[in-house]
Amino acid sequence: MAGWEREDPGDLAGREQLAGRDYPADGAKQVVQANRDFLANGAIRIEQADRMDQADLDDLVIGGRRLSSRFFLGTGHFPSPAVLREALDASGAEVITFAVRRVNLDAAGDDSMLQHVEDRGLVYLPNTSGARTADEAVRIARLAREAGLGRWVKIEISADPRTLLPDALETLKATERLVKEGFVALPYTSDDPIVCRRLEEAGASAVMPGGAPIGTGLGILNPYAIGLIAEQARVPVIVDAGIGSAADVAQAMELGAAGVLVNTPVAKSRDPAAMARAMRLALEAGRLSGIAGRIPKKKYASASSDPAGSLFGPPGGAAVLGKAGW
Amino acid sequence: MAGRSVLIVGGGIVGLSCAWEAAKRGFRVTVVEKETFGGQASGAAAGMLAPFSENAAGPDAFFRLCLDSLNAYPEFVREVEEASGMDAEWRRAGSVAAALHEADWLPLQSRAAWQSAYGGRCELLEAADLRKLEPALTGEALAGLWCPVESHVSAPKLVRALEEACRRSGVTLVGDAGGVTKLETRGEAGAVLETERAGALAADRAVLCAGAWSPLWERWLPIAVPVHPIRGQICAYEKAAPEVRHMVFSSQAYWVGKQDGSLVCGASEDHAGFERSVTEKGIGRLTRWSGKMFPFLGGRQPSRSWAGLRPATRDGWPLIGPVPGMPEVVVATGHYRNGILLSPATARWVGDLLDGRPAGLAYGGAFAPERFTRLAAGASR
Numbered sequence: 153m154a155g156w157e158r159e160d161p162g163d164l165a166g167r168e169q170l171a172g173r174d175y176p177a178d179g180a181k182q183v184v185q186a187n188r189d190f191l192a193n194g195a196i197r198i199e200q201a202d203r204m205d206q207a208d209l210d211d212l213v214i215g216g217r218r219l220s221s222r223f224f225l226g227t228g229h230f231p232s233p234a235v236l237r238e239a240l241d242a243s244g245a246e247v248i249t250f251a252v253r254r255v256n257l258d259a260a261g262d263d264s265m266l267q268h269v270e271d272r273g274l275v276y277l278p279n280t281s282g283a284r285t286a287d288e289a290v291r292i293a294r295l296a297r298e299a300g301l302g303r304w305v306k307i308e309i310s311a312d313p314r315t316l317l318p319d320a321l322e323t324l325k326a327t328e329r330l331v332k333e334g335f336v337a338l339p340y341t342s343d344d345p346i347v348c349r350r351l352e353e354a355g356a357s358a359v360m361p362g363g364a365p366i367g368t369g370l371g372i373l374n375p376y377a378i379g380l381i382a383e384q385a386r387v388p389v390i391v392d393a394g395i396g397s398a399a400d401v402a403q404a405m406e407l408g409a410a411g412v413l414v415n416t417p418v419a420k421s422r423d424p425a426a427m428a429r430a431m432r433l434a435l436e437a438g439r440l441s442g443i444a445g446r447i448p449k450k451k452y453a454s455a456s457s458d459p460a461g462s463l464f465g466p467p468g469g470a471a472v473l474g475k476a477g478w
Numbered sequence: 479m480a481g482r483s484v485l486i487v488g489g490g491i492v493g494l495s496c497a498w499e500a501a502k503r504g505f506r507v508t509v510v511e512k513e514t515f516g517g518q519a520s521g522a523a524a525g526m527l528a529p530f531s532e533n534a535a536g537p538d539a540f541f542r543l544c545l546d547s548l549n550a551y552p553e554f555v556r557e558v559e560e561a562s563g564m565d566a567e568w569r570r571a572g573s574v575a576a577a578l579h580e581a582d583w584l585p586l587q588s589r590a591a592w593q594s595a596y597g598g599r600c601e602l603l604e605a606a607d608l609r610k611l612e613p614a615l616t617g618e619a620l621a622g623l624w625c626p627v628e629s630h631v632s633a634p635k636l637v638r639a640l641e642e643a644c645r646r647s648g649v650t651l652v653g654d655a656g657g658v659t660k661l662e663t664r665g666e667a668g669a670v671l672e673t674e675r676a677g678a679l680a681a682d683r684a685v686l687c688a689g690a691w692s693p694l695w696e697r698w699l700p701i702a703v704p705v706h707p708i709r710g711q712i713c714a715y716e717k718a719a720p721e722v723r724h725m726v727f728s729s730q731a732y733w734v735g736k737q738d739g740s741l742v743c744g745a746s747e748d749h750a751g752f753e754r755s756v757t758e759k760g761i762g763r764l765t766r767w768s769g770k771m772f773p774f775l776g777g778r779q780p781s782r783s784w785a786g787l788r789p790a791t792r793d794g795w796p797l798i799g800p801v802p803g804m805p806e807v808v809v810a811t812g813h814y815r816n817g818i819l820l821s822p823a824t825a826r827w828v829g830d831l832l833d834g835r836p837a838g839l840a841y842g843g844a845f846a847p848e849r850f851t852r853l854a855a856g857a858s859r
Contacts, residue, residue, distance in 0.1 A: 231791070
């Protein structure tokens with residue numbers, strides 16, 4: 153399946169392909185027709201339903217790497233190495249992020265956290281957390297690459313110690329420079345559609361707008377902005393920071409995100425492995441829900457069945473209903 | 479409920495502190511320990527009393543419990559030393575968090591800002607000031623945070639002093655009892671415990687302080703006790719303590735100089751079941767990092783190394799409080815890396831519960847023993 157290789161998550165054809173259905177690219181009319189054909193078959197076929205279940209299993213591709221999971225997990229704050237490993241298992245995450253300043257750059261195998269996960273073939277997404285300027289972020293990214301932690305980097309630049317909100321201008325500068333140096337750059341940024349577009353133009357392999365400040369668990373404070381970012385982006389949008397629970401993950405995916413990055417809401421929950429699993433399921437549910445498409449919001453009620461009581465038949469269709477055997 | 483006899487199960491720092499507290503309040507106390515007192519995590523601990531250094535994220539309930547316990551420590555140690563006639567070597571050495579990256583400055587700033595409201599009196603240090611405070615630190619250290627209010631204690635000596643204080647206060651200490659084979663609760667009539675080697679023991683109340691062995695109690699309790707052992711490996715360099723003036727924390731390890739001249743370095747954590755041996759990997763990474771952070775230790779091998787099993791819970795916080803539906807039983811376990819620090823606060827809390835007073839209200843339900851139970855029961859509610 154083509155999936156995000158098309159790098160066009162907002163486009164309808166892409167979405168239909170993700171749902172496992174090969175509808176033509178040009179739009180709603182044909183989708184409607186296809187739906188009619190589907191219903192005309194008289195029953196919902198199990199294999200069709202199975203294919204829809206697998207909509208979330210299509211691959212996300214970032215920096216040329218095919219990823220089987222859209223769940224990116226941060227490794228900080230876990231109560232114990234055993235709990236971290238359990239949560240990793242439950243999340244299914246293939247990409248993990250950690251602060252470069254926290255790890256042992258002389259020997260990753262000696263590191264207090266990495267030693268517990270190095271057997272798993274994970275993609276490392278070292279982050280520049282703590283950086284206050286583009287210069288600092290670039291230096292940190294280089295340190296990580298020299299230490300053999302790969303060429304992916306999450307650019308995180310904060311100018312304020314209380315909110316840790318990203319500094320968009322410095323983030324853009326760092327993205328431009330790191331892309332030129334051959335990094336797979338994933339900038340963490342504010343939920344500003346224009347900034348996200350500029351980052352994409354600068355060569356970011358994905359953009360990672362925050363739902364709310366890091367570690368606050370406030371959820372997605374501006375769903376409108378996140379939806380707009382997801383709609384316009386031609387690179388994957390990973391909602392990073394601010395997620396509080398599985399509901400927020402589902403919302404991010406419904407809004408069209410290609411994935412989520414979380415840390416605190418898993419690590420500091422009462423049961424991190426259970427929360428990781430809940431979020432994995434929410435990610436799948438939210439993605440499927442977004443693909444299926446929510447109904448328009450209406451002011452007044454409309455009955456689920458017509459006055460004659462039929463589900464799908466034409467008006468006055470009691471006889472038709474009988475014939476179809478429903 | 480009004481009973482005045484208490485059975486404490488588990489002879490580590492938490493069990494002995496609860497026993498000592500209960501004895502001070504006039505209870506008849508028996509402590510039953512399956513092997514030797516302080517023989518597990520308690521005796522292996524480095525004795526760091528450092529809630530500011532170890533809770534950088536924010537003032538949550540756990541930090542507040544740790545801080546309350548730190549503040550209770552001077553008086554706690556004074557009383558135990560007086561009652562036992564032994565020295566627990568409590569020292570308010572202060573701590574230094576040493577940072578190797580310019581990117582550490584911002585998080586240290588965040589930490590100093592919120593901790594000042596809690597009496598941390600932390601000060602940010604530029605490289606030159608850091609070097610003045612800790613001359614033996616590597617030149618690679620770019621910044622630091624000094625916290626003068628943190629302290630440390632000799633965990634093995636404190637355990638021995640507590641044991642002696644308990645003995646002198648009339649506490650019955652039953653060591654080498656083997657495992658508990660049965661717990662029977664009889665409501666107002668109290669609790670009866672059967673052990674492998676010390677027979678049956680009965681009291682009005684039972685307090686469970688079994689650390690990493692606590693999950694064994696699940697078969698008698700109506701709650702889930704998801705405690706798992708995390709091995710903590712530690713080593714010590716002889717005669718190195720005078721070179722290091724404070725407790726020093728870094729991203730990979732900490733160091734603390736003890737009265738006997740040894741510099742203790744910890745800890746490598748892993749999940750190895752109940753295995754208590756040290757590994758080349760676990761000690762090797764501490765040795766290599768010690769040489770990096772303190773060049774005078776470069777190439778030196780530690781003179782001793784050992785490991786303890788830390789009782790960790792799923793959220794990293796202890797279980798402290800009464801067992802719902804079983805008023806004669808109190809749980810105090812799962813203290814993980816903070817058993818030494820948390821003992822005074824835990825003991826006071828348990829003492830209040832035994833006295834029938836409200837306790838632990840300041841922490842909400844953060845440490846409620848039943849907080850993992852709904853999940854384990856398959857979320858039937």
